[in-house]
Amino acid sequence: MKTHNSSIEHLQAEFDARIAEDAKIEPKDWMPAAYRKTLIRQISQHAHSEVIGMQPEGNWITRAPSLRRKAVLMAKVQDEAGHGLYLYSAAETLGMSRDQMIADLQSGKAKYSSIFNYPTLSWADIGAIGWLVDGAAIMNQVMLCRCSYGPYSRGMVRICKEESFHQRQGFEIMLTLAQGSEEQKAMAQDALNRWWWPSLMMFGPPDSESANTEQSMAWRIKRQTNDELRQRFVDQTTPQADYLGLTIPDPDLKWDAEAGHYQFGEVDWDEFWQVVKGNGICNRDRIRQHVKAHEDGTWVREAAQAHAERKAAAAEAA
Amino acid sequence: MSDHKLPLFEVFIRSRRGLDHKHVGSLHAQDHEAALGYARDVYTRRNEGVSIWVVKSEDIVASQEHEAESFYDPMDDKVYRHASFYEVPDEVKHM
Ligand SMILES: [Fe+2]
Ligand SMILES: [Fe+2]
Numbered sequence: 001m002k003t004h005n006s007s008i009e010h011l012q013a014e015f016d017a018r019i020a021e022d023a024k025i026e027p028k029d030w031m032p033a034a035y036r037k038t039l040i041r042q043i044s045q046h047a048h049s050e051v052i053g054m055q056p057e058g059n060w061i062t063r064a065p066s067l068r069r070k071a072v073l074m075a076k077v078q079d080e081a082g083h084g085l086y087l088y089s090a091a092e093t094l095g096m097s098r099d100q101m102i103a104d105l106q107s108g109k110a111k112y113s114s115i116f117n118y119p120t121l122s123w124a125d126i127g128a129i130g131w132l133v134d135g136a137a138i139m140n141q142v143m144l145c146r147c148s149y150g151p152y153s154r155g156m157v158r159i160c161k162e163e164s165f166h167q168r169q170g171f172e173i174m175l176t177l178a179q180g181s182e183e184q185k186a187m188a189q190d191a192l193n194r195w196w197w198p199s200l201m202m203f204g205p206p207d208s209e210s211a212n213t214e215q216s217m218a219w220r221i222k223r224q225t226n227d228e229l230r231q232r233f234v235d236q237t238t239p240q241a242d243y244l245g246l247t248i249p250d251p252d253l254k255w256d257a258e259a260g261h262y263q264f265g266e267v268d269w270d271e272f273w274q275v276v277k278g279n280g281i282c283n284r285d286r287i288r289q290h291v292k293a294h295e296d297g298t299w300v301r302e303a304a305q306a307h308a309e310r311k312a313a314a315a316e317a318a
Numbered sequence: 319m320s321d322h323k324l325p326l327f328e329v330f331i332r333s334r335r336g337l338d339h340k341h342v343g344s345l346h347a348q349d350h351e352a353a354l355g356y357a358r359d360v361y362t363r364r365n366e367g368v369s370i371w372v373v374k375s376e377d378i379v380a381s382q383e384h385e386a387e388s389f390y391d392p393m394d395d396k397v398y399r400h401a402s403f404y405e406v407p408d409e410v411k412h413m
Contacts, residue, residue: 018335023335024335026332026335026369028369071398072398075396075398079399135413150336153336154336154338164400164401165398165399165400165401167413168404168406169398171404171413172404172405175407239411240410240411240412243409243410
């Protein structure tokens with residue numbers, strides 16, 4: 001019989017070997033406490049972003065300019081709710097409870113993507129969000145499909161499949177506006193002006209200031225650094241903006257033929273940290289709305305519980 | 319003693335690390351622990367798996383295929399949930 005060595009050193013070595021050979025870590029495997037903690041923070045933050053992200057877009061469902069746009073937007077927002085669910089479930093496999101995650105979101109202890117603290121002022125913002133915000137999210141999520149934690153990586157595969165229409169519907173809105181009247185084109189440009197820089201912030205602080213990146217890369221939770229993803233996003237998105245005939249609000253943006261990349265200006269990281277700290281335009285609204293929706297739903301949860309109890313009692317009596 | 323008194327378990331196997339558990343079949347066993355052992359003997363004789371789940375069959379609630387039409391009906395007319403619904407100009411890459 002094989003003797004089983006379960007000392008911490010042995011478990012750690014086994015974990016390290018798995019990571020080294022690019023194998024997945026599964027829920028019942030031993031894992032370092034810091035790995036678990038990092039994943040819980042990242043996955044729950046990701047889940048919160050999907051859920052809070054429904055608010056800025058939901059804001060336009062009743063005012064979508066046609067039945068087609070309305071149906072598409074509803075389908076997209078529904079998807080985001082589903083993404084929240086997949087991610088909360090993935091975090092729960094790490095021993096974190098759903099109730100605790102919701103409590104942490106509402107108390108401000110847990111964060112969500114700061115992009116959702118900006119308001120959606122015009123219909124063009126719905127186009128810009130799909131094109132830029134979902135575009136940036138997809139770039140990050142494609143990377144996370146290869147994350148070392150099995151449930152997270154599998155959730156990402158599913159989410160990426162569903163996301164495929166999100167960016168396209170946004171680009172379609174932008175294209176329609178960009179080819180429309182002068183006012184419509186101005187609306188599209190205004191939306192791009194407001195959403196461009198916050199979209200670049202979605203990839204997180206620069207590598208030089210990102211405390212977690214190095215460890216996350218070593219654990220193969222992440223495969224690319226914030227700056228690498230941000231550069232790729234700029235490289236892919238700039239020609240798309242050109243096609244739309246819109247101007248990216250960055251005077252320093254220019255093609256660097258030698259590097260094979262676009263050079264771009266400095267992100268306003270002070271603004272980023274202000275929004276992260278809760279001082280964005282919509283932070284308070286977003287949480288207030290989440291608390292209200294949760295409280296308004298209390299009767300539904302109570303009714304479901306009462307129904308289940310009554311059914312169980314009837315089954316027992318029969 | 320009759321086998322029929324033993325509860326039925328459904329068996330799910332993860333064939334490789336990183337993949338989902340997949341349903342492979344069922345078996346009778348006296349309890350969960352025994353079901354795991356039997357599942358190993360019956361379903362993984364050729365190293366088909368790295369992890370097994372056993373779930374009591376009575377705990378599984380399934381939708382019915384003959385009800386599928388009405389059950390999935392709401393999804394039928396929502397073609398816009400697919401990326402192919404949107405036309406992307408040839409010149410636009412990476413979308
Ligand atoms: Fe999403
Ligand atoms: Fe999305």
